[in-house]
Amino acid sequence: MNRPEKEYLDYLAYQKKYSPRSVDSYQRDLDKFFVFLANEGIAMDDVDEKIVRNFIALERMNGISPRSCQRRLSALRGFYDFCVEHEYVKENVFRFVSSPKAEIAYPKVLFANQVAKLFQENAKRDDELVARDQAILELLYASGMRASELVAMKAMDIDYRSRSIRVTGKRNKTRMVPFSKEAEGAMKEYAKNLRPLLSAKNPNVLTKSAFFLNARGENMTVRGLEYILKQIENKTGVRLGLHPHELRHSFATHLLENGADLRLIQELLGHDSINTTQVYTHVSQKGLKQQYDKAFSRIKKK
16 A cells, blocks of 8 residues: 555544545555556556546446446545645546446335345244344334444444434434334343343443344344344245335435425435435335336226
């Protein structure tokens, strides 16, 4: 890793307060570009618009999606801004190169009856971990929390009196998120009857500060949460290609379809910009169109 790259990553981590996962993503994008420069025998301060376009063209030839190319260009644009400011390069050529257009990727959303069936089937399980898994499902759907926010949640963050959770989101921004009575019941059941048993499996107090623990009594990870959702599918037989973000997207879309204000949904999801939240208006309209087509086809048949 060269000196400007290390300084930039340290800047993101310690001054901008980016999460380790975000910093790793930036590093992968930068490393990819520097490998390209090394193969072409080009110095960092000799990069021009043509070289940038060649890099993007090579990425596209290798099957990299326009959206991923957009992300890489954004990471490199920010890096070269940093380099200009610290006089490693004279200008940021990435400012003169437009990103490839990407198709809008609308988030996958579950129908309300699919969510209900998932919860019902999971509650029928009789294994040890059912209480934890039910609490996870109920809370993800009732709060719209990100996977990273759920695994980082502590018992002290929960206020059962107001049925709300203090959530620490991206860039350490905090917000209060409400949750449903169903989620409250599931969380209390898990906290009272199962969490102490899981915690007893791991005597190391430092590794079990989170509210949700894995089967070994350790703090859960995002990857671990994704694995748990896959296991829920295996145990219930309800195959939805389940992912934490699908429950988050379903939460937002169902709120919108039932009359919630877009600004409220933005606040609940922890979005910095209303533009990010507006994707759910398209998802909602798409769902309405599908329901209309399905209903209208029945009318025509009759």
